[in-house]
Amino acid sequence: MAIxxxxxxxxxxxxxxxxxxxxxxxxxxxxxxxxxAAEQPIAAGVATGCLEVATTIYPYSAWxxxxxxxxxxxxxATVSGIEMAYRALKARGAVDKxxxxxxxxGDGGTYDIGxxxxxxxxxxxxxxxxxxxxxxxxxxxxxxxxxxxPLGAETSTSPVGKRIPGKxxxxxxxxxxxxxxxxxxxAQTTPAHWRDLMTKVKKALAVEGPAFLxxxxxxxxxxxxxxxSSISILRLAVDTCFWPLFExxxxxxxxxxxxxxxxxxSDWLKPQGRFRHLFRPENKHILEELQAEVDRNWExxxxxxxxxxx
Amino acid sequence: xxxxxxxxxxxxxxxxxxxxxxxxxxxxxxxxxxEYITGGWRTFRPIYNADICIQxxxxxxxxxxxxxxxxxxxxxxxxxxxxxxxxxxxxAECPKxxxxxxxxxxx
Numbered sequence: 001m002a003i004x005x006x007x008x009x010x011x012x013x014x015x016x017x018x019x020x021x022x023x024x025x026x027x028x029x030x031x032x033x034x035x036x037a038a039e040q041p042i043a044a045g046v047a048t049g050c051l052e053v054a055t056t057i058y059p060y061s062a063w064x065x066x067x068x069x070x071x072x073x074x075x076x077a078t079v080s081g082i083e084m085a086y087r088a089l090k091a092r093g094a095v096d097k098x099x100x101x102x103x104x105x106g107d108g109g110t111y112d113i114g115x116x117x118x119x120x121x122x123x124x125x126x127x128x129x130x131x132x133x134x135x136x137x138x139x140x141x142x143x144x145x146x147x148x149x150p151l152g153a154e155t156s157t158s159p160v161g162k163r164i165p166g167k168x169x170x171x172x173x174x175x176x177x178x179x180x181x182x183x184x185x186x187a188q189t190t191p192a193h194w195r196d197l198m199t200k201v202k203k204a205l206a207v208e209g210p211a212f213l214x215x216x217x218x219x220x221x222x223x224x225x226x227x228x229s230s231i232s233i234l235r236l237a238v239d240t241c242f243w244p245l246f247e248x249x250x251x252x253x254x255x256x257x258x259x260x261x262x263x264x265x266s267d268w269l270k271p272q273g274r275f276r277h278l279f280r281p282e283n284k285h286i287l288e289e290l291q292a293e294v295d296r297n298w299e300x301x302x303x304x305x306x307x308x309x310x
Numbered sequence: 311x312x313x314x315x316x317x318x319x320x321x322x323x324x325x326x327x328x329x330x331x332x333x334x335x336x337x338x339x340x341x342x343x344x345e346y347i348t349g350g351w352r353t354f355r356p357i358y359n360a361d362i363c364i365q366x367x368x369x370x371x372x373x374x375x376x377x378x379x380x381x382x383x384x385x386x387x388x389x390x391x392x393x394x395x396x397x398x399x400x401x402a403e404c405p406k407x408x409x410x411x412x413x414x415x416x417x
Binding site for chain 2: 005006007008009010011013014015016017018019020021022023024025026027028029032033036055056057058059060061062063064065066067191194220226227228229230231232
């Protein structure tokens, strides 16, 4: 299952330019890589969010695959409904194609608003892949904090001032929540690691039953980074162990990438304007707390993957 | 009258009325966003230099706007300036210096 860009680039990806995502956005890169990796025909659904709003402005659609529009909270329910209808039609002999169903959602539509419908769809065991592109806030409506926003990040609903130094509290560990559903495949990746991402998409599409991918996406506007550093910042997220690349296959954890030298978290925080205030002397304790949380999570993952490989 | 059939469907024009729009506002032929030009968003323009390019296709895999043009063999042949928003990811991720250069649009 080697993935070769020279072979891959011969394929037309069913996702066109002319969509209205911001310059340098990570989400369309993820969609392109997902659709490039898929060998089967795809039918997709997108939860309300930047991706849904900006790629399907009427009367245009950037999607060359069938796409269904739906609300913020229910993309997992919508796609599981389509999958059930497809199964019924197939049993009746009305459809003979092998179609795979993919739901896309941002962190707002996945971590917060759509969590119940996602949990339900995973529990019911539909043959679908749910892909969360996590950029760590509600970027579409003006950078409000979500439960994926890291501690201390400045957003429009956690503004830095006299009262609070950015978002209070740590982010939710959604990948582990999904792993706790005991579904066949859960993984975490970024589009900067395109080979890793495409391998995971292929695995997720191949399993019978539900699969979940949590993909870190950059947002030049909300993270306050230059447009052209979208990919390099994601690479730093992995090298600082903020966003470990790992997968949980049938309940067993496996680490896919261990940086040779674990970089300090400040390497990832410093280029981002939303964390600028953390480098003031009075906020040093927040930096330390963030680093400690990343270390805790990383050590735990190492233990789990070591335990599962033995 | 705009047909609901995929083949003959055309993107509605501003002069069309509600009667011309398919039921439920469906877009029968997806992928028509390519008819919409986003090249005007650009502040910096990528200049592709085929002599230096090593055909690694990293720009192709990282472009958010599907604006890296390839030929039938999948080889990079240039940028689609109708849709490129000038983010510069291609130039930043290119392993070969000078193969893609970003220049200001006001030259």
